[in-house]
Amino acid sequence: MALLNDLLSSLSAGNIEIVDLTNKLSATTPGLTLPEPYASPHPFELEELAAYDDRGPVWKQHNIHVGEHTGTHLDVPIHWITGRDGSDVSELPLGRLIGPAVVLDFSAEASANSDFLLETSHVKAWEEKHGEIPDNAWLLLRTGWDSYAQDQDKFLNADETGPHTPGISAECAKWLAEETKISGVGVETLGIDAGQAHGMDPEMPMHYYLLGNDKYGITSLQNLAKLPSTGAVIVVSPLPIVGGTGSPARVYALVDRN
DSSP states (O other), rough: HHHHHHHHHHHHTTEEEEEEOOOSSTTTTTOOOOOTOOOOOOOOOEEEEEEEEETTTEEEEEEEETTTSSSSEEGGGSSSGGGSSSSGGGGGGGSSSEEEEEEEOOOHHHHTTTEEEHHHHHHHHHHHHHHOOOOOOEEEEOSGGGGGOOOOHHHEETTTTTEOOOOOOOOHHHHHHHHHOOSEEEEESSSSOTOOOOOOOSSSSSIIIIIIIOOOOOOSSOOOSSSSSEEEEEEEEEOOTOSEEEEEEEEEEEOOOO
């Protein structure tokens, strides 16, 4: 009880800051559009049911229509064929949705090259400076891409060869999935894979390796620039959808400001 009281006191006094890492959901939130014959996720939509009128004189309410993989969302193992026998969203251990946040800042590199890829050597160099990535941590890749989060064209940055957005190489994806004890990876882009990952071997390696090794992914994160490289705690709160392959999530971090 004393620990929880200390936490509440620190929050109240402003010694611990809550940083929202979530992109707002609206009709303008960028979404994934897949080529035919594949089905694209439903964009976010509010369907008004009542608004203090004859449909409901003293209340307002909506239905929501949205794909599982829209906005800031969580990818879980059954989203990919390599994790098809794994957990759905409702089955995730809560202890793995809260953990240390480690921020790797490669925003300068991504600004210079929209196809920048994080390599294992980058992660190991980061560890030499900041220490080994803790067990149950979330590796958060900062690229500055959150500045485009409400602009579909800039966020996708696509041409005739497909999207051009930064991400993680196939070799690094395999290493993170198989050689580390992280809970997951978070990115600022539309998906956990780089824009050109459809041409990698294997195709979409972050999905292939991460979800196939019982690890998770978060996309479309915001405000990573407000987090320290180490020391923050991340909280990931998806909807517990039975059978869900993913879910829009509220994601935030607790940061010690003492």
